[in-house]
Amino acid sequence: MAGPLYSIPGSTAAPPATVAVEADAASAGALESARTVGAVLAQTQAGAVMDELDRDLVGLAPVKARIREIAALLVIDKLRLNLGLSATSPTLHMSFVGNPGTGKTTVALRMATILHRLGYVRKGHLVAVTRDDLVGQYIGHTAPKTKEVLKKAMGGVLFIDEAYYLYRPENERDYGQEAIEILLQVMENQRDDLVVILAGYKDRMETFFQSNPGFRSRIAHHVDFPDYEAGDLLNIAERMLGEQHYHFGPGAREAFVEYLDRRLRQPQFANARSVRNALERARLRQASRLFSEPDRELTSDDLTTISESDIRASRVFGAPLSHEK
Amino acid sequence: MMTNPTGRITQGQFSFLPDLTDAEIALQIEYGLARNYAWSVEYTDDPHPRNTYWEMYGMPMFDLKDAAGVITELQACRSTFPEHYIRLVAFDSTRGIESVAMSFIVNRPKQEPGFGLVRMEARSREIRYTVHSYATDRPENERGGR
Numbered sequence: 001m002a003g004p005l006y007s008i009p010g011s012t013a014a015p016p017a018t019v020a021v022e023a024d025a026a027s028a029g030a031l032e033s034a035r036t037v038g039a040v041l042a043q044t045q046a047g048a049v050m051d052e053l054d055r056d057l058v059g060l061a062p063v064k065a066r067i068r069e070i071a072a073l074l075v076i077d078k079l080r081l082n083l084g085l086s087a088t089s090p091t092l093h094m095s096f097v098g099n100p101g102t103g104k105t106t107v108a109l110r111m112a113t114i115l116h117r118l119g120y121v122r123k124g125h126l127v128a129v130t131r132d133d134l135v136g137q138y139i140g141h142t143a144p145k146t147k148e149v150l151k152k153a154m155g156g157v158l159f160i161d162e163a164y165y166l167y168r169p170e171n172e173r174d175y176g177q178e179a180i181e182i183l184l185q186v187m188e189n190q191r192d193d194l195v196v197i198l199a200g201y202k203d204r205m206e207t208f209f210q211s212n213p214g215f216r217s218r219i220a221h222h223v224d225f226p227d228y229e230a231g232d233l234l235n236i237a238e239r240m241l242g243e244q245h246y247h248f249g250p251g252a253r254e255a256f257v258e259y260l261d262r263r264l265r266q267p268q269f270a271n272a273r274s275v276r277n278a279l280e281r282a283r284l285r286q287a288s289r290l291f292s293e294p295d296r297e298l299t300s301d302d303l304t305t306i307s308e309s310d311i312r313a314s315r316v317f318g319a320p321l322s323h324e325k
Numbered sequence: 326m327m328t329n330p331t332g333r334i335t336q337g338q339f340s341f342l343p344d345l346t347d348a349e350i351a352l353q354i355e356y357g358l359a360r361n362y363a364w365s366v367e368y369t370d371d372p373h374p375r376n377t378y379w380e381m382y383g384m385p386m387f388d389l390k391d392a393a394g395v396i397t398e399l400q401a402c403r404s405t406f407p408e409h410y411i412r413l414v415a416f417d418s419t420r421g422i423e424s425v426a427m428s429f430i431v432n433r434p435k436q437e438p439g440f441g442l443v444r445m446e447a448r449s450r451e452i453r454y455t456v457h458s459y460a461t462d463r464p465e466n467e468r469g470g471r
Contacts, residue, residue, distance in 0.1 A: 123390045144383070151398070155391020193393040 031119070032082055040075045046117040053110050058239070059232035060103060066223045067111065070094075074118045089191055091220040092120060095163075095209075096199040098225025101271030104199045105159065107225075111197065112157040121195055123155035131165040134179040142175040146182045154193045163198035164208035184214045228271050230260050237275050241306065246283070251308035262316045278314065285310045333437055334372050337412060338429040347396065350431055354392035354413070362415035362426055363387045364395045366402045370468040372410045373440070373458040382406075385416060399431060408434040408468075438462075 031043045041047035050071055054064055070092075077090055092115065096104040109126050116124025129149055136142035150158065160166070166183075168174040187196050198219065200208070209216040228236065234257060241247055248256065259278065263269055286306055290298060335341055345353070354364060365385035369376060382402040386394060395413065402411050411432035414425055438459035445453045460468055 122393075125390050148384070148386075151386055151394030152388050152390070154389070154393040154397070190393065190397070193391070193397075 031078070034079065034082060037072075037075055037079070040078050040118075044117040044119065046071060046075070046114050049110060049114050049117060053107075053114075057103060057106065058235045059228050060107070060225065063103075063107060063223055063225055066221070067107070067114070070221055071114055071118070074115075074120060078118065090120075091191060091218065092195045093187055093191075093219045094195070094197045094221040094223060095205060095219050096197060096223050096225060097202040097205045099201060099227055099271060101273030101275075102225040102227060103272060104225055105161070107223075108157065108159045108197050108199070112195075115157065115195060121156055122193075125153075125156035126159055127153040127156060128159040128161060130161050131176065134160070134166065134183075135175050137175075139175075142178045143182060146179045150182070150186050150194070154190070156194065158194055158196045160196065160198050162200045164200050164204045167208055167212055169211060180212060180215075184218065187218050230257070230264060233260050233271070233275050236272050237279060240276060240279055244283075246279075246304050246306055249305040249307040252306050252311050255308045255311040259311055259314060259316055266316065279306075281314065282306050282310045285313050332439065333433065334410075334430075334439070336372065336374065336430060338427060340430060344433075345429070345431065350399070350413070351392040351396055353427070353429070354395045357415040357427055358389055358392065360417070360426070361419075362417050364389065365414050365416065366395070366398050366411065367414055368402055368406045368409045368411045368432075370409050370465070371458050371461050372437075373461075374456065376458075379410075379412065382411070385414075403432050407432075410434070 031040065034040045034043055050068060053067065057064070074090065080086060094111070096108065098104055105128060108128075112121065112124050112126045115121045127149065133149055134142070134146045136145045166176040166180055168176055183196065186194070198205070198215070202224070234253075237256060237260075238248070256278075260275075263274065263278070283306070289307075289310065290296075290302065329335060333340070339345060357364060363385045366382040367379035368382055369379040382405075383398055386398065389395065399411070399413065409432065410430060412428055412430045415427035417424065417426035441457045441459060443455045443457045445455070447453050
């Protein structure tokens, strides 16, 4: 008879017989014995996520290249580890800088999946926060708040949007500094438990890093998100419409190109986000156009077409071109 | 002496087993998180069996995805109260259950004081019994770490 699987505390009985944990080891074993890049990619399916990234996101060539580089580094690290070479866990904290609407959050979400597939974060979820979620309103409120967010993000990715708001140099008693200190400490000591991604506009992030050298030195990867070209924006618009089962009617596409051209020259253009809002407004106008003819029988084509007039009715066409507010 | 022969109090889950390692504790936490339990860390210097409500160390942790968060909090509690009893409690918030689903001790003092049996003579020489925790004989600020 095999020995018991328990022991009574304080007694000198034999320690519990080791229960085989092979079931778990078997699935992990294949990754551990991988010797080629292809094997790691096949095992982790990280390649599939990267291809998806290429396919689903328009433009952003430099970002995609950076992410491929980072992924390549992680795959090679895995292979090194399998051969018993240096086992220091890499620093994966990143900063995403770029103008509004350039896809920082979307890419962060994909990044979380890639890191999860490669085994660098255990759960692969993304917790997106801003200053309000980290910084409290009175003394002693900030630390528990920040720690709570960090605990929620553990095993995944913490995405801090507009990170520069954490640091307010004009107010020396601002509680943001406290949140920064806790963040830095966790970023350093619990690198295995979570990955922090800071995001924001380029120039303000620069000043933020300059006044917080601790952050700069703890972040390994700085990824720049360029603005979209007009062609990319049109492509994005068509994808957005496609997802919602709409399409441009005759002349509408050209009208939208013209719209983008005018809108790009106006201030506060938020790239893909502005495109989405423009399309939302076009849908609204399409709906009220159809609504005004209560007796007409509507075909599916009527319901899915954004006509030229829906686009042309935009305020942007009314504004004089050269005039800027 | 009211304590069991091993000199260790046996309350909650796994208390007849040797102390769980941190890896084993993490596995238990993962099990609870997979069932959407909210974990919290509690400590006390008086492990009397009728002392149901221990002191809370921080808030219960809702919406966690990974055991690392709970382990972090547990380590902080251990370094603050090394000589106290510390337990992890999992709360199941499902409508109609709304109660503690798991609870186990994760830290004990090196010397567990144990319990004594107190006899009180009542009317007509009737004897009333109760359990007394030796830990409470010392003043509060001398019990264990703090």
